[in-house]
Amino acid sequence: MEIDIIELSERSAKFILSDVDTSVANGIRRAMIADVPNLAIEWLELYDNTSVLYDEQLGLRLALVPLTMHPDYVPESECTCNGEGCPSCTLNLRLDAKGPKTVYSGDIFSSDPNVRPADDNIPIVELKEGQNIMLGAIAHVGYGRDHVRWQAGVACGYKNMPDVIIENCDGCGHCIDECPRHIIEIKNDEAYISPENMIKCSLCRLCERACSLKPPAIQVSYDPRSFVFTYESDGSYSAKDLVLKAADVIENRAGKMAEILDKI
Amino acid sequence: MIPVRCFSCGKVVAAGWEEFKKRTEAGEDKGAVLDDLGITRYCCRRMLLSHIEMIDVISPYQ
Ligand SMILES: [Zn+2]
Ligand SMILES: [Zn+2]
Numbered sequence: 264m265e266i267d268i269i270e271l272s273e274r275s276a277k278f279i280l281s282d283v284d285t286s287v288a289n290g291i292r293r294a295m296i297a298d299v300p301n302l303a304i305e306w307l308e309l310y311d312n313t314s315v316l317y318d319e320q321l322g323l324r325l326a327l328v329p330l331t332m333h334p335d336y337v338p339e340s341e342c343t344c345n346g347e348g349c350p351s352c353t354l355n356l357r358l359d360a361k362g363p364k365t366v367y368s369g370d371i372f373s374s375d376p377n378v379r380p381a382d383d384n385i386p387i388v389e390l391k392e393g394q395n396i397m398l399g400a401i402a403h404v405g406y407g408r409d410h411v412r413w414q415a416g417v418a419c420g421y422k423n424m425p426d427v428i429i430e431n432c433d434g435c436g437h438c439i440d441e442c443p444r445h446i447i448e449i450k451n452d453e454a455y456i457s458p459e460n461m462i463k464c465s466l467c468r469l470c471e472r473a474c475s476l477k478p479p480a481i482q483v484s485y486d487p488r489s490f491v492f493t494y495e496s497d498g499s500y501s502a503k504d505l506v507l508k509a510a511d512v513i514e515n516r517a518g519k520m521a522e523i524l525d526k527i
Numbered sequence: 528m529i530p531v532r533c534f535s536c537g538k539v540v541a542a543g544w545e546e547f548k549k550r551t552e553a554g555e556d557k558g559a560v561l562d563d564l565g566i567t568r569y570c571c572r573r574m575l576l577s578h579i580e581m582i583d584v585i586s587p588y589q
Contacts, residue, residue: 327531391586497538
């Protein structure tokens with residue numbers, strides 16, 4: 264397995280994963296979406312809500328606000344307290360606001376200084392004169408497979424590494440006009456795609472259809488063992504930690520699988 | 528209120544709403560502002576482009 268990082272920022276990343284099967288690439292993608300543990304608000308204790316939003320709407324909006332994940336937190340079901348609720352599986356938050364005012368995610372007060380909303384400027388609700396909100400919230404660790412509130416990986420996807428072969432080209436340029444990614448150029452009277460542009464190809468094959476020659480001089484193919492991976496994080500993890508955590512999850516599961524097989 | 532996340536991909540789009548509203552009301556090109564905010568996929572872009580604030584319409588009947 265080889266990894267070649269193209270872009271890596273706090274919230275998004277792009278890398279080439281090569282010399283692996285589709286199952287590995289898809290395993291990582293699915294783990295990032297569904298199997299990475301994440302903190303999110305699950306319960307509300309409402310003392311006062313005279314805003315225009317119903318309690319349930321307010322609850323959904325608060326639940327979808329990403330909270331920065333701290334590795335000390337574990338899911339209730341895996342906690343030593345057997346789901347009774349303790350500081351390592353339960354986080355209390357508070358939100359008090361008096362109108363007129365727009366309430367932002369940054370106004371949520373967390374009882375743990377290590378955990379706070381990943382973005383401070385998400386509007387929760389706009390309060391008019393005389394409208395109040397007063398609530399306590401309980402956040403739990405969960406998995407993206409159960410509800411979006413726990414989904415840490417956003418728009419995780421991959422495509423095979425494109426490989427466009429150009430042979431016997433007459434340089435008519437029809438494919439250049441057709442390409443939606445504008446990556447084909449003319450070099451030495453032949454169509455040409457530079458290596459740094461090749462990765463942008465969406466494998467749409469419009470260039471093949473536009474070619475006036477039969478069989479087409481330009482042929483789109485791909486490397487079945489090489490993947491261009493792109494993903495974003497919702498802010499609960501950094502992009503780097505997210506993919507590492509996903510790999511951990513897969514490793515853990517593979518370990519459990521081996522244990523089960525040993526017992527048989 | 529603007530939905531917190533994109534319906535399709537789950538990206539937190541609400542964090543860019545206030546800036547989007549302010550800058551487009553000042554006359555900036557909507558597409559350019561969205562590019563600036565890093566909202567590049569069209570599923571997320573439609574969340575902001577098609578959003579209508581209803582809160583001032585509803586609040587008198589509260
Ligand atoms: Zn516990
Ligand atoms: Zn989206």
